[in-house]
Amino acid sequence: MFSRENEPETRKHVTLTVNGKKVERHIHSRMTLAEFLREELNLTGTKVGCNRGECGSCTVIMDGDPVLSCTVLGVEASGREVLTIEGLASEGKLHPIQEAFVENDALQCGYCTPGMIMSIKALLDRNPNPTDEDVRRSIDGNLCRCGSYPNIIKATIEASRKINQK
Ligand code: FES
Ligand code: FES
Secondary structure: OOOOOOOOOOEEEEEEEEOEEEEEEEOOOOEHHHHHHHHHHHOOOOOOOOOOOOOOOEEEEEEOEEEOOOOOOOHHHHEEEEEEEHHHHHHOEOOOOHHHHOOOOOOOOOOOHHHHHHHHHHHHOOOOOOOOOHHHHHOOOOOOOOHHEEEEHHHHHHHHHHHHOO
16 A cells, blocks of 8 residues: 655656556656556556565566566656556457466466566567577566466467467
């Protein structure tokens, strides 16, 4: 929960695109992008695990690159294009990565899953035919405490095939 009770109120105007929609807000200058997404936009699919850049659960894509949204300020995201897990499904249909996760049991508790999927989305956008090793590297900042890694890798390779067949 965002709280800076003892700090002077410093608000800034931000304008950014989130999941294809332009949004504008006046936000506290120290609010993180993760807090902005969850608390201002109610996009709670982005999870906050450690809140200090260590677990990857808050990963979103900003201007094409995966970023840890707990380490980016909302004001730094102004003028940028942000994609979150909510932006992947379209017309009621899951994204092929999401489908492959379901079909391959690539999650258990699911807490790491949104961040994991966003890292994988960024990988497949720049490398449509990744090897197992490429997948491992792309998620080396995403911790899964349930140990779903083997199925996550399998799901990613399957998702890449599905996307390439389209
Ligand atoms: S919540 Fe951002 S890296 Fe853990
Ligand atoms: S599925 Fe539980 S942390 Fe990854």
